[in-house]
Amino acid sequence: IEVKSKICGADHIAYSNLYGTELFYLNGNQVDKVLFCKVLQLHYADHCELEGYSGANCGLDVSLVDLSVGGGRKLLQEPKKEDEGPDDDLKGNNGKYPASTKVGLGAAAGVLLTCVFICPCLYRKKRATDHTVLSKDANSIDSAAPLEMSIHSLPEKVPASPLRIPPSPSRFSMSPQLNRIRSVHLNMTQVARATRNFSSALKIGEGGFGTVYKAQLDSGQMVAIKRAKKEHFENLQTEFSSEVELLAKIDHRNLVKLLGYVDKGNERLIITEYVPNGTLREHLDGQHGKILDFNQRLEIAIDVAHGLTYLHVYAEKQIIHRDVKSSNILLTESMRAKVADFGFARVGPMDSDRTHISTKVKGTVGYLDPEYMKTYQLTTKSDVYSFGILLIEILTGRRPVELRRPVEERVTPRWAFNKYNEGHVVELVDPRMEVVDAEILTKMFALAFQCAAPVRSDRPEMKSVGEQLWAIRADYVKTSSRG
Numbered sequence: 001i002e003v004k005s006k007i008c009g010a011d012h013i014a015y016s017n018l019y020g021t022e023l024f025y026l027n028g029n030q031v032d033k034v035l036f037c038k039v040l041q042l043h044y045a046d047h048c049e050l051e052g053y054s055g056a057n058c059g060l061d062v063s064l065v066d067l068s069v070g071g072g073r074k075l076l077q078e079p080k081k082e083d084e085g086p087d088d089d090l091k092g093n094n095g096k097y098p099a100s101t102k103v104g105l106g107a108a109a110g111v112l113l114t115c116v117f118i119c120p121c122l123y124r125k126k127r128a129t130d131h132t133v134l135s136k137d138a139n140s141i142d143s144a145a146p147l148e149m150s151i152h153s154l155p156e157k158v159p160a161s162p163l164r165i166p167p168s169p170s171r172f173s174m175s176p177q178l179n180r181i182r183s184v185h186l187n188m189t190q191v192a193r194a195t196r197n198f199s200s201a202l203k204i205g206e207g208g209f210g211t212v213y214k215a216q217l218d219s220g221q222m223v224a225i226k227r228a229k230k231e232h233f234e235n236l237q238t239e240f241s242s243e244v245e246l247l248a249k250i251d252h253r254n255l256v257k258l259l260g261y262v263d264k265g266n267e268r269l270i271i272t273e274y275v276p277n278g279t280l281r282e283h284l285d286g287q288h289g290k291i292l293d294f295n296q297r298l299e300i301a302i303d304v305a306h307g308l309t310y311l312h313v314y315a316e317k318q319i320i321h322r323d324v325k326s327s328n329i330l331l332t333e334s335m336r337a338k339v340a341d342f343g344f345a346r347v348g349p350m351d352s353d354r355t356h357i358s359t360k361v362k363g364t365v366g367y368l369d370p371e372y373m374k375t376y377q378l379t380t381k382s383d384v385y386s387f388g389i390l391l392i393e394i395l396t397g398r399r400p401v402e403l404r405r406p407v408e409e410r411v412t413p414r415w416a417f418n419k420y421n422e423g424h425v426v427e428l429v430d431p432r433m434e435v436v437d438a439e440i441l442t443k444m445f446a447l448a449f450q451c452a453a454p455v456r457s458d459r460p461e462m463k464s465v466g467e468q469l470w471a472i473r474a475d476y477v478k479t480s481s482r483g
């Protein structure tokens with residue numbers, strides 16, 4: 001038996017070859033090759049190599065291309081523009097995470113497994129001493145042309161909403177037209193016209209699965225059209241199309257509305273409501289000028305919590321988003337948030353006796369639920385975990401992983417958790433933000449850590465998260481009116 005083992009950072013990486021059967025281990029746990037390779041690549045970028053088993057051994061795996069030795073290093077060596085915010089080396093040069101970072105068990109494992117093995121004890125220690133803070137109350141088809149859109153025109157569904165929390169005043173100003181957004185019927189000729197033949201001038205973004213275009217329909221309605229890259233057709237088919245009918249029925253002000261889907265011929269297009277004000281990540285990076293103030297951040301967090309609660313509790317079938325992250329949160333002109341990108345969304349267990357569904361791990365580096373990574377069991381709590389990481393990001397302004405930081409600051413949740421436990425909560429907040437009452441901040445971080453608890457049973461339900469955030473907002477309003 002050939003066994004190779006190495007400690008890189010806080011990870012113990014081991015590989016054995018038993019009569020030709022390869023086994024991979026991370027911190028004592030057997031893992032699959034994809035995860036192992038991702039972690040290996042991550043550490044390789046940090047000059048820690050497992051002798052005899054390098055990126056080359058993993059290199060044949062398409063999912064690893066962007067993080068492969070050459071690609072990874074290239075990204076690492078790219079000079080950082082002066083006006084850029086703190087960068088994340090896992091990002092592609094378009095400012096997005098490369099597609100590879102979303103596939104399989106992400107490289108998040110390298111850093112977040114670290115967190116998994118370090119945070120639990122810290123987390124539990126904190127819980128034991130700080131119950132008050134961490135306690136858990138806490139598309140019809142027009143067949144006119146060979147290429148056409150399969151778009152459903154579906155009745156709008158007004159969610160039953162026993163949890164509906166009274167909106168904050170600014171909430172009234174958001175998307176008054178949303179309930180009037182209807183599914184659209186277009187053929188490819190109309191799509192081509194609306195996007196000026198997918199003109200680069202109308203390109204608004206590039207994600208893992210394709211390019212996003214802004215388009216104006218003949219009716220004047222603005223829409224976003226995501227055109228899948230050919231190599232992702234299969235993924236889209238399996239991961240998305242079966243859920244389209246369900247997703248198209250979803251109508252909630254904090255969820256980007258799916259308007260249509262094309263899966264014919266040579267095109268895979270997803271048409272959604274257009275949200276005009278960029279992503280949360282861009283705002284945290286200061287790309288839109290004014291930096292987000294605390295109240296805006298809190299309201300964005302509440303909006304996201306409400307959107308996810310709807311998916312988990314009030315949609316026709318339970319839906320797990322699976323890719324909650326700051327670049328999937330879009331903002332309206334009035335700075336209200338909408339959760340986007342249901343490309344990975346999965347319907348939760350249909351059988352009420354089951355608490356989870358077993359599935360391949362999908363998600364994005366840094367936001368992936370460690371328990372899901374270990375067990376392949378997906379529950380709504382995986383979204384809660386990602387939300388916890390997102391909340392830390394909202395408060396600190398930092399990405400979940402920032403490899404250009406000093407070692408102890410690279411994994412943002414771990415850094416934040418340590419600081420929090422040392423009582424230095426004020427030092428955690430985005431330095432560009434105004435000063436906020438420490439007690440309010442403590443409550444916010446406590447909730448974030450509770451959401452990002454390593455074990456899912458320790459995490460609150462999304463509905464409770466929204467309620468707790470709402471209570472924090474009430475305190476904040478009181479505090480700031482006193483001040």
Ligand SMILES: Nc1ncnc2c1ncn2[C@@H]1O[C@H](COP(=O)(O)OP(=O)(O)OP(=O)(O)O)[C@@H](O)[C@H]1O
Nearest residue numbers: 204205206207208209212224272273274275327341
């Ligand atoms: N409905 C929309 N309205 C306005 N802009 C959008 C919309 N959808 C996407 N965008 C823009 O296009 C960009 C790419 O979106 P997309 O969902 O494809 O990628 P992503 O979420 O950044 O990455 P990935 O697909 O890998 O998760 C977004 O960052 C955003 O700027």
